[in-house]
Amino acid sequence: MQLVLAVFTGAIGDFILGIVLSGFIGVFGMFLFDEPIGIKFLPYFTAFLCAIVVPIWTNKKIPKSFNHKGCQALLTVLFLN
Numbered sequence: 001m002q003l004v005l006a007v008f009t010g011a012i013g014d015f016i017l018g019i020v021l022s023g024f025i026g027v028f029g030m031f032l033f034d035e036p037i038g039i040k041f042l043p044y045f046t047a048f049l050c051a052i053v054v055p056i057w058t059n060k061k062i063p064k065s066f067n068h069k070g071c072q073a074l075l076t077v078l079f080l081n
Contacts, residue, residue: 017050
């Protein structure tokens with residue numbers, strides 16, 4: 001379930017980011033070259049790319065051997081002494 005949520009969040013979020021980025025590239029082209037420039041299907045490319053990257057990045061943040069008691073003991077030693 002967490003993987004599906006990460007894929008969905010990455011795809012939707014970066015589709016919107018791709019639309020904004022495409023707009024910035026178009027405005028930038030109008031200022032420099034007096035004609036709009038852009039990358040065709042940029043929102044789809046960014047959505048596809050981040051639908052792959054976000055789940056990988058999310059899984060790296062959560063260690064597989066997470067020991068809650070060990071972390072709690074470490075925090076107790078660090079902050080209470």
